[in-house]
Amino acid sequence: MTRKKIENQYKEKINLLIKFNKNYYEYSDPIVDDGEYDKLKNEILALEKKYTFLKSENSPSKLVGFKPSKNFKKVFHRVPMLSLSNAFTEEDLINFEKKILNFLDKKNDYKIEFSAEPKIDGISASLIFKNRKFVTGLSRGDGTQGEDITENLKTIKDIPHVIKANDFPDEIDIRGEVFIQNSDFKNLKNKFANPRNAASGSLRQKDPDETKKIPLKFIAYTFGYEKNLSVNTQSKFLEKLNNWGFKTNHLNKVITGVKNLLINYETIEKKRGDLDFDIDGIVYKVNQFELQKRLGNVANAPRWAIAHKFSANSAISKIENIEIQIGRTGALTPVAKIKPINIGGVVVSNATLHNEEEILRKDIRIGDTVIIERAGDVIPHVVSVEKNKRKSGSKKFIFPKKCPCGFETIKEFNKVTKKFDAVRRCPDRGFDCDKMAKERLKHFVSKEALNIEGFGKKIVENFWDLKIIRLPQDIFNLNYDKIENLDGWGKLSASNLKYSIDLRKKISFEKFIYALGIRHIGLENAKLISKSLKSIKNFLSLSKKGNLNELLNIDGIGETQINSIKNFFSNKTNLNVLNELAKLLSVKDALILKKDGILSDKTFMLTGKLDGMSRAEAKSLIEQNSGSIISNISKKLDYLIIGEKPTKRKIDAAKELNIKILDQNEWLKMLNKTS
Numbered sequence: 231m232t233r234k235k236i237e238n239q240y241k242e243k244i245n246l247l248i249k250f251n252k253n254y255y256e257y258s259d260p261i262v263d264d265g266e267y268d269k270l271k272n273e274i275l276a277l278e279k280k281y282t283f284l285k286s287e288n289s290p291s292k293l294v295g296f297k298p299s300k301n302f303k304k305v306f307h308r309v310p311m312l313s314l315s316n317a318f319t320e321e322d323l324i325n326f327e328k329k330i331l332n333f334l335d336k337k338n339d340y341k342i343e344f345s346a347e348p349k350i351d352g353i354s355a356s357l358i359f360k361n362r363k364f365v366t367g368l369s370r371g372d373g374t375q376g377e378d379i380t381e382n383l384k385t386i387k388d389i390p391h392v393i394k395a396n397d398f399p400d401e402i403d404i405r406g407e408v409f410i411q412n413s414d415f416k417n418l419k420n421k422f423a424n425p426r427n428a429a430s431g432s433l434r435q436k437d438p439d440e441t442k443k444i445p446l447k448f449i450a451y452t453f454g455y456e457k458n459l460s461v462n463t464q465s466k467f468l469e470k471l472n473n474w475g476f477k478t479n480h481l482n483k484v485i486t487g488v489k490n491l492l493i494n495y496e497t498i499e500k501k502r503g504d505l506d507f508d509i510d511g512i513v514y515k516v517n518q519f520e521l522q523k524r525l526g527n528v529a530n531a532p533r534w535a536i537a538h539k540f541s542a543n544s545a546i547s548k549i550e551n552i553e554i555q556i557g558r559t560g561a562l563t564p565v566a567k568i569k570p571i572n573i574g575g576v577v578v579s580n581a582t583l584h585n586e587e588e589i590l591r592k593d594i595r596i597g598d599t600v601i602i603e604r605a606g607d608v609i610p611h612v613v614s615v616e617k618n619k620r621k622s623g624s625k626k627f628i629f630p631k632k633c634p635c636g637f638e639t640i641k642e643f644n645k646v647t648k649k650f651d652a653v654r655r656c657p658d659r660g661f662d663c664d665k666m667a668k669e670r671l672k673h674f675v676s677k678e679a680l681n682i683e684g685f686g687k688k689i690v691e692n693f694w695d696l697k698i699i700r701l702p703q704d705i706f707n708l709n710y711d712k713i714e715n716l717d718g719w720g721k722l723s724a725s726n727l728k729y730s731i732d733l734r735k736k737i738s739f740e741k742f743i744y745a746l747g748i749r750h751i752g753l754e755n756a757k758l759i760s761k762s763l764k765s766i767k768n769f770l771s772l773s774k775k776g777n778l779n780e781l782l783n784i785d786g787i788g789e790t791q792i793n794s795i796k797n798f799f800s801n802k803t804n805l806n807v808l809n810e811l812a813k814l815l816s817v818k819d820a821l822i823l824k825k826d827g828i829l830s831d832k833t834f835m836l837t838g839k840l841d842g843m844s845r846a847e848a849k850s851l852i853e854q855n856s857g858s859i860i861s862n863i864s865k866k867l868d869y870l871i872i873g874e875k876p877t878k879r880k881i882d883a884a885k886e887l888n889i890k891i892l893d894q895n896e897w898l899k900m901l902n903k904t905s
């Protein structure tokens with residue numbers, strides 16, 4: 231064969247590979263199976279080996295660094311996979327129960343049943359069954375979108391492929407934990423640091439035969455979407471799971487009362503070391519589905535469940551230095567750099583000292599021997615100082631009064647507590663303080679905000695140091711020719727980055743607001759604002775107005791949040807960021823869940839106490855039916871709902887404006903419900 235012919239043949243194969251890749255990675259719609267793909271890849275590699283003059287930047291030999299996650303098709307969860315809030319103490323549990331009782335407007339002595347389930351520390355997965363067949367299996371991903379890992383999940387023996395039982399729902403997403411038993415992990419002798427990593431690594435193998443080699447287990451505990459599921463409690467559901475052929479945890483129990491939850495917690499914690507799988511706490515779920523439904527969710531965790539994490543582990547170490555970190559909101563947080571120490575299987579070398587007052591109160595000094603505690607995923611902290619071990623001549627730690635950027639720090643006055651904050655802050659409101667700016671960029675790309683895959687904290691640091699990025703909009707104006715020539719980068723990784731960034735140019739309005747990183751505007755508040763303002767257009771016009779009082783109408787948004795947004799809008803750089811991003815991104819209008827609900831376009835206000843229902847529940851009921859709650863009486867208000875002991879002033883004001891006044895029954899009738 232002539233050289234020309236060989237080159238042509240090679241080029242042809244490369245072009246075919248590009249086509250396969252495009253369909254697989256960009257359109258998530260592969261046109262060949264894995265076998266054919268691998269065959270082509272090997273042919274190219276063989277040609278390159280034989281004829282060294284063959285070169286292409288699209289050669290599979292250059293494909294190193296391709297992120298494994300790109301190997302799986304992304305699929306939206308029909309019902310999002312939420313996470314759980316954490317509880318650590320008895321007080322946390324008391325609060326959890328209290329909040330539930332308040333929301334449901336139940337008396338303090340009402341007995342709520344909980345399903346208490348050991349929390350296995352593995353990887354969650356969602357298994358979609360249609361007509362009793364396991365059709366698709368997804369990883370959790372970011373909770374909204376997971377990865378299609380069906381083939382890998384099919385290798386797990388605990389997962390039934392076909393269900394025989396007659397009472398199995400027509401459609402259901404069965405959710406549970408994939409994990410590896412400790413005894414199996416010991417026999418593996420592979421590169422994974424712990425069983426959880428082994429499970430996660432194995433599930434993400436591109437080749438299901440590789441997954442098969444690791445004995446993964448599956449325990450089922452909840453569901454997402456369902457059609458025709460006929461049970462009404464979690465404990466019955468767990469029983470059903472067993473009947474249908476799924477494994478469930480044999481330590482699951484139904485319990486009432488915080489005292490009994492604690493007894494169970496202690497019993498299981500004692501057994502923890504004897505179990506053949508890692509558990510890191512107990513999950514409590516309100517047992518009645520009807521109550522779960524009423525309770526609903528906050529941001530990304532249900533109100534009806536909580537994870538009670540196992541108690542902290544502690545160890546003794548020495549403070550080698552105290553560094554001051556500046557957070558996204560300007561808070562100066564002192565961090566103790568300690569002599570690395572293993573606490574419960576994790577090597578700890580940093581411990582938070584919280585704030586200036588904490589250092590003063592505990593008289594923490596550089597060189598001190600201290601007790602460090604680590605609980606769950608929370609940052610380790612210093613519990614106490616072993617003062618008897620302190621060397622003479624040690625000096626008190628002087629907290630810096632200036633931010634490294636040069637600004638004099640401030641302690642804000644809290645109008646509610648009438649005290650100065652314990653936290654010292656850099657007063658910068660925009661991007662002038664380098665440390666804050668960097669943190670704001672990290673927040674911007676983070677999972678809950680833009681969620682740019684492959685653009686993590688390290689890349690922000692790196693691009694910042696190289697002066698590639700300064701403001702959020704710079705992320706969408708990157709010079710990829712420059713990036714591909716940077717250390718550790720290449721053509722392919724640069725184009726992968728571009729791909730991930732472009733993918734996120736389409737963003738929901740609430741995530742956009744959250745991504746801006748305005749103080750006091752977390753996910754929940756961003757959601758409230760987005761629902762009320764509906765589009766970025768309205769947000770931009772608000773930024774031009776000096777007056778943000780219309781936000782006061784949003785139930786849940788108060789003076790603190792409004793002042794913070796005002797502060798944000800008062801900074802020129804912030805306005806520039808806002809306007810540039812609005813041009814570069816396509817911000818989707820707020821999704822109104824049920825636009826056509828019974829209360830569509832109607833506004834409500836509540837006064838007085840309702841019977842058998844908390845204010846929070848009433849609000850969520852109105853919103854579920856497309857109505858909205860406002861907290862000021864104005865012409866915009868359609869209905870004032872009055873309960874027991876209403877505020878007379880509100881009723882008078884409503885009458886004056888001819889606003890319809892409803893009692894609880896009249897309002898429930900509107901919803902086709904009667905109490």
Ligand code: IVH
Binds near residue numbers: 349351353354
């Ligand atoms: S229920 C909304 N039940 O804990 C309900 N989760 O932070 C969320 N987990 O991602 C899940 N055991 O991986 C539930 N019995 C159990 C669980 C459990 C372990 C994990 C799961 C989830 C995480 C929540």
